[in-house]
Amino acid sequence: MRLLGLACSLFILGVAVICSVIYGVTDIPLSSIWESFVHYDYSSQEHLIIQTVRVPRALIAVAAGASLAVAGALMQVITRNPIASPSLFGINSGAAFMVVIASGWLGVSGMQSLTLFALLGAAISGSIVFYLGSIGRDGMTPIKITLAGASIAAFFHSMTQGYMLTNGKMFDQVLVWLVGSVAGRDMSMLINVLPYLFIGFIIAVSLSRHLNVLLMGDDVAQTLGQRTATIKSLASVAVILLAGGSVAVAGPIAFVGIIIPHIVRYLVGNDYRRVIPYSAVLGGILLVTADIGARYIAMPKEIPVGVMTAILGVPFFIYIARKGKRVQ
């Protein structure tokens, strides 16, 4: 039964990916997708579009969506806060800031090193927010960590903007990326970050049993003999790898990390052994479909997928914040 559910959602993900390859400014018949993989025709424009534009775009959306959703699910356990997510807690904007600074100021190029800078940025802003959110007698309260996250996000955001304004050349290239977009990326960019995302995902899956214990509260977990500090720091490493990696390839896409874990918990319950794989698959589905929507909403122009997820995510976020009891 459990596997059936996962198989179904994987099937939906597959359909979404195929749709994402088919639909766009020029629609592509289903048969030529298959052909472009089996007999690639160098003279065919369709094959070129499939292989260099549509397929990388769909796969990057899957990878980024899955990573952000899993990162959100992890953050919601370790902060015990239902609105925790990489974007609201400033992790994405820290990563974005480091990427902009590294490529513009330090002259770093190449996806490999930019990814490392993104991870560094995610780690820096993440640890500042976590530290500030948990100082004080009463530990990590929702209001403290939300304010810390919002202000760190605002800080990195305005530093990034300030830097971009003094450097006109950067402006055009970075602006779309800065809202979060999966368009116009090569396959090689994805391949560069994939190892980090993969390691992050493995850590998340292997921690899932411990996360179930942690869910009952720090005190209970410690009484049961869990080293909560170790579990939390491992989970944080996974968050940084997942969030930083996806920012490096797709920019700081917001709200996926909030929406998906909640939907997943509603569907399959609180058991993290299921929450994490489902979050990954559903996160992929969300971002791929949001990206298809982003192509159609202002046809023939495209809007960045980050705008789509924000528009979808905010009503959802407000619903969670209003539910009250769990936030308090």
Added chain:
Amino acid sequence: MSKYTPLRWNKTKLSFLIEKRTLWIIATLLVLCATLVVISTGIGSKYVSPLEVIQSIAGKGSSMNEVIIMKLRLPRILIAVLVGASLAVAGAVLQGIIRNPLASPDVTGITEGASLGTVLFVFFLSEKVSIQWAPLAAIAGAFVVTALLYLLSWKNGASPLRMILIGTGLSAAFKSISYMFIISGSFILANKSMIFMTGSIYGSSWEKDVSTLLPWVLILLPLTWIQSRHVNVQALGDDVAASAGANVQLHRLILLLLSVALAGAAVAIGGAITFIGLMAPHIARKLVGSSFGGLLPVSALLGALILLISDLIARTIFAPLDIPAGVFTAAIGVPFFLYLLYRNRNA
């Protein structure tokens, strides 16, 4: 001799009890502000000595100085004063009614709403309508956010925690909608809106900016000051305020609307300058305590001072490049905010 001086208007029901010390502090800050206005008007690509600045303002300087001072520099300086003061007061009121020392127009999404209003204005109306109307667009945006914020966090009254949580969410949404327009527009429009969103008072002029903002500030600041006695009651908590006979939700709404109008007007002219609404009221509280009769004027003066200094640094340190002042207010504002968060860790 009493420590306090009452300020009373016999015909109206209005009175304030203000510490004498507070009056002295206000006087000192006024002098500081005036001095800084004169000095920073003199600094720039051509240095003008303070004495000559005063002569030019009085209309007795050389004709070249007069052009530089009166036409080019003074409008910008005045805008810094007005924008800084409005943002600071808006922040002070918000902190009072949300009862959280870390609230400010930027955290609750009001600034982003005003930004979106102005971005929409730039994109759709700037060719047809005079820029004079931009503050209305910004204030409208700010009001839409506030209305949403209020509606959405209403559940047997608007609780401070829900307002902050929902404010951060709304802020993110409005920011990405602004970006959507910026990205879909032409490069020139995009750059213009981007500078605006970071907060810059570059190229302010008498007709366009000062005359647009001044009426708003002149009306709204005194109104807020008069209403501010309700904040004192609210700060005690909803229950206490209600038992003291205050109409808690109504007063909270009125104060919120005033604060939004101030922030919106300031953002329309100065762009999304962040963290002033957070810093100024805190420093003010350190200086004069948290009674609003004295707190508001002191916050306003401090807000003006902070923006004057930030703008002075922003336009001189990387000269001839003119960095938006908002970058500097964020650069000093965030460490300040973190310090506050650390100080209030047990609150």
